[in-house]
Amino acid sequence: MNINFSFKCKTCNEITNARVGLSNRDVQPFKFSCQSCGSPIELNLTQTSFESINGAEVLEETLEFDEKTSFVDLHLDFPVSFAKYQMGLTPFMRAIQRIGFENYAAHNHRLNALNQLYRLSPELRQIINQYSKNIELFSRLCESKFGVKVKSTSPQDINAALYMVIAKVFFAFAMPNDNAEAVEKYSKITMQLSEKNKNALDNFIKEIIDTGFLKNIQEDCLEIYPKLLEAELPMRPALFLDFDANYQKELVAFRVSTDDFQMYKDLYKDISEIMSRQLVLVAGINNLIHRGNHNEFKEIGKHTPASLHDYADVAFGLKISFLDDSWYVIDDGVADNQLRNSIAHYKAEYDDITQLITYFPRKEGIKQEKSEQMYFIDFMRKILISYREMHRLHQLIKCLFNYYFFIYKK
Template structure:
């Protein structure tokens, strides 16, 4: 179903024709910028008041649109093209045409799951908060509200099992099962192999990251990202669409996201990147163990300079933790872990971290300035909001995959070394 409305911008009095495609959500928040003056216009379908801000609703306009006004198409679930009004060519119909029925229903299944989780958002967040606070009684009590998640006992391995069921439950609509599952599902056997081949160093590595609190802190950092991903379940919806068509398709193509703006999402990308790079320290230790039998020993090409002298930052895993974010990935040589390179954009991350970007809301184009160029701002890169949301989604998937590596290391400690995570 579609609703057609005509809005008059409060700031410049421009008339804007708007076609709003309905989804199954009971409450649907929309947002766009006035194409003439860039002022933000927002409203919520499903609330009695409608909460229209930035414009007034022209009640007596006569449908259909005649093309004289600016036109905005909106739909929460799909990317929406900029352009002129065409009768019947709605975002929903375009999506079905492009995806075909089978893929459309696969996408719909995930969108429905998002609707379900959204309704349980409070319960899910409470479980994670109580776990982080280490209040076992309240953690167990909050679990009762979630479906199919039972705690077998209050033994640590069972508490972690329940916790990871919760994170999988949250992540399910955002992730695709095939993604990196060789790594997350293969970790127990990788650890078993290391345990047999190099018992002493493997135990030393796990004991190090358990005793110094690194593993637990990393887990808590990851856990904090799940409720925040849920906060962005609206604007990330159109990015899921590109799982079902060629992913290159959202590059440089201006399509609209019908809710949220860049300023509300950009810090989350930065924080995801921050936690991801911390996870890479854990991956580097494992990779060093697998490749060189010592978690502290990096490849010579990384560890030594041209004069064959050791470089301080690569002298041990502990000093590697301080390496610049952008350099960390290249120090993990020939790893079994393959990161989706689309997910990581350290230039974009730097642009956000140093607050050097301009966002034009009417076109949803982000221009950022990644270089250090004194007081000048010359070298810029452009990216559309839809591409940014896609990167955010892909980076969340990487963090979620590596959270499964954390899980395997926790189980190794608790079950094999009989050492609880304190």
């Protein structure tokens, strides 16, 4: 179902025709910018009614949808074109043309899950907060809010319940079988290392447990999950791109119908920082596989890390270069050090009207001449892909804890 109406910007009086495709989400908040002056306009709908509009006023009569009048297409669930109005070519129809009905059904299945789960962000935060503080309350919340029963107060059962809750809530953000395949791979690797040289593996486990590194990186990962769930609105069109075979093959100015770049810069930066630390675990295992010592890196010159401790201080963009013939391959596009550094050092600009991000990744002194660009939807896609990598590596953390609980020193 679509709603057509005309509105006038309260800042510049520009009149715009809007076509809004309705989602199955109970509350549907839209945020976009006036195409004339860039002022923010917020629109709130439900599945049955028009609730409110801020920054503009709706005209009593809907104007003719012609090329003379500004036009905006809006939909929460799909990337939306900046193209001129075409009768019948709604966001839903454009989406079907790009991915087909079968893929749309898969996308819609994930959206329906998000429609139910997004409201549970406060409860998820409570569970994560109580995980290390109050086992009784943690257990009660797991069962009452997510239907996960905690078998006992042992660390292994508490951990198992936590990861069952995460799996339930975040399956919509994952690719099929991602978690199962990751856990199978990590379990196989740790078992092989244990059979080959258990003392060496145990030394690695001892260091990351005694230093608190494994626990600290687990807690860092856990902080990301509620933030991602709270970002489910702009993630919806990014999830759609899982099924779009032409994405990345063409430069399409897709619009995201809600939120903006400023709200999610820190989320991307935080995920990147966590992945940088997670690579310490990957490196330790890689050193065990190739040299039987988690602290011994392949000698490549004076910059070779002397230990895993030194490797932890290596910049994210350089860490991968020290993983020789690595057992774990980082997904393409995840370690985008230029984008991360540009965002971290305020060298990025955002055009609210076009949703185009311009960033300056090079050292140019006081000049900023050599820029790179991406659309906001591409940035949200970067966050999604980075999250998936972080989440896969979080499964490694879970497996290393399980090794510690069940096998270490036995």
